[in-house]
Amino acid sequence: MSTVTSSGRVGAASALPGDDAADVRPRFLDLVGAEWIKFRSLRSTWWTLVVAILVPWGAAAAAATADYDNWPSYGPLEKAAPHLFAVHDSWPLEGYVVIMLAAGALGALAMAGEYGSGLIRTTTVAVPARGSVVLAKAVVQAGVWTVVGWVCALGSYAIAQGILSGRHATIALDYSGVPRALVAAAMVAPVCALVGLGIGALVRHAGGTIGILAFVVLLLPQFFSQTKQWSADIRHLFPVSAFGRLTEVWTAPKQPGFYPATITGSWLDYLVWPLVAVVLAVWIVRRRDV
């Protein structure tokens, strides 16, 4: 089984191994390339991406079909343009929860998977600059899920509008608030992927990471209602609440007993969660023994 190369040498042609590594400048882009190879060389990645796109598409089709079927029973107010329900049908939360979880899971496994298998030690010997490895993973996750998120969001819009056009109940992409909803629907995937990455770096155990992720992304916000100011304030700190607000073209104004999220606050959720997650991941990975 063993073989010896024709030259009988393991290495390149240099006469004696010295530390000539200084000649090769470390490039961050190479780390991103390496993480991309790791990401795409796992079969589970592709299954997850397919499911993450197909489920929201299916949910959009189902929501639009329901409105299509119920159309004859709608009153004149609902039948009149603009058809705001067409926005919800395009990016239904029931379906987008799946892409949120899928993105979070793959982001989490990018870190926790390496700790679980011990690969992180091989990785760290290859790249002692641990923080750069975390950042490279973040770039790959953000990049992939931005593309997937946009494919998903544009696709589900097209599917829902296609079905609703049979009732002439579509809503234009440039109608006030719709572009915002589209961006929010597309970008929730990279946001969740980076949140997952952060939790993965903290917990380092695949099962525990996914559990905590599901708890934080889905369950925890449900404990807080919109009927009390303090409770609503906590609820609106979570990405899933931000998604709900940003994909709504219209919401009832704030009043006693109803405290909706603000647009600005929701965008801040989209920004702060991934930022904190990545900073925390870099910090903890650099600090702890591998």
Next chain:
Amino acid sequence: MIEVHELTKRYGDKNAVDRLSFTVRPGQVTGFLGPNGAGKTTTLRLILGLDAPTSGGATVNGVRFADHPRGLRHVGALLDAHHVHPGRSAEAHLRALARSNGIPARRVGEVLEEVGLTDAARRRVGGFSLGMKQRLGIATALLGDPPVLMFDEPINGMDPEGVLWVRRLFRRLAGEGRTVFLSSHLMTEMENTADELVVIGRGQLVAAEPVREFAARSTRHSVLVRTPQAAELTAVLVAAGAEVAPEGHAGAEGLRVVGLPAERIGALAFDNRVMLHELATRSASLEEAFMELTADRVEYLAGQSR
């Protein structure tokens, strides 16, 4: 060259590595010996910057390894053959590592051929035997053509052919002027492969010297005597101050005598008209030297509660 200076790693109130200092030189194979739990793996992890030392430090060719932004061209290491993702192919695993260090992708094919895994390159690592994973780990270590190589228990799970191959490989790497540092708890392996030894027990240095010198340190030189008059000779030798024990099953291989040289035993037998069939001095094996020197430093003795 690996230089370890006063290296200490503390877990709770226990020193896994305790003020350890030694130097591993290029151009030879240095064995890193110690009983299980002696701190070998921890030491390797500290040298590689995976763990932060409590105090002291280690350098590789004069630089703290963790200070290199990229590592594969400086040190190649196999810490544990299982440190791979089971769902990835051997080729993808190596390509990602090569890419991270700016190593050309063709190098992946070269090292896979070197370790004999070309045919398995596209198979998922999860289906590999331990021996194949060891080969993949060695391929990983060779990827950057580094001047320093470290292997932790590399022959575990290898078949006899693999063991021979790996010995030749280590000899050749050292012959090329590289520093080869090789940990094992198997003394026999070191006898066959290493030039120098670093021996530790309970995290502390026991010895750092050439293999031959280490073997010679055993004080328990013994003499094997075969005689048809075992009972008589035993009485004579014990009277002369020796320790006598039967060797082999019920003394079938003779008597093992400690405390008297062969000439003295021969003379005593002659004086007492005891016939001898064999009289041979046994030099201590590396294994015996090791057992003796680390006896009080063994962390977990079989059958003993801690």
